[in-house]
Amino acid sequence: MGKSLYDENSLAKDLFEQANGILGFRITDLMFAGTDDDLKQTKVTQPAVFLHSVILALTQGDAFRPDMTAGHSLGEFSALVAARALSFEDGLTLVSKRAQAMQKACEKTPSTMAAIIGLADEQAEQICAEITDEVVVCANYNCPGQIVISGTLAGVDAACEKMKAAGAKRALKLKVGGAFHSPLMEPARAELAEAIESTHFNQPVCPVYQNVDARPQTDPDAIRRNLIAQLTSPVRWTQTVRNMAADGATHFTELGPGNVLQGLIKKIESAVAVDGLQ
Structure with missing residues (x-):
């Protein structure tokens, strides 16, 4: 993960x-040669994905001139660095703190996603909304016909049964450590808010479409507020891609590991071109 970048590009290596x-441990050793269990550690997973995505963007030089950026959940931090709203150092520091805060929230209340x-x-x-005795909410609007719910173990189980009865083709529990983008992340939101409030945000070089409202932002104060709200709010990816296309986007490039977002974008806006850099 990212090894060819490190080996072939001096800026990437730096x-x-x-x-x-910044992290206080050699995350590169784990990214390049770690086991699956190594990479699944909370302190590793989020910074690793962030680093791969952001370093890909920063090493493109003049070729990287986006008209707009967006990121899915964690990817919003990458999108903010790519748009120069956050420095590389501050972005990585916030991602690391986010991962640790989310881990603490997960340990506080057993929870999951589906x-x-x-x-x-x-x-x-x-x-x-009908399940009132447990916490369960819609957390990720990924594309038409694909949504992720998040909440307590009992809440997600109950919702899955009701959704299958209502005609869902599948209700698949995810292998995650907690209920991300739900009210159960409030302890993490409060902890991360303090770090975000004390971080300097620049005006980005292009609009950044944020998860909370799927709207373009260039105002640093608004970006900060939306980023704080992100942990307990749904990721409106379907709406984000539709708004970007409505605002003139015809070509989307995914930067980072995998191609999941490319597939989602084609399901949301079939007429646009998509590709990726890994």
């Missing part, structure tokens, strides 16, 4: 080594 110093396939967003929202 940035990776800088990251090792992917719901083949159900309208409105139906999923209604079913979640």
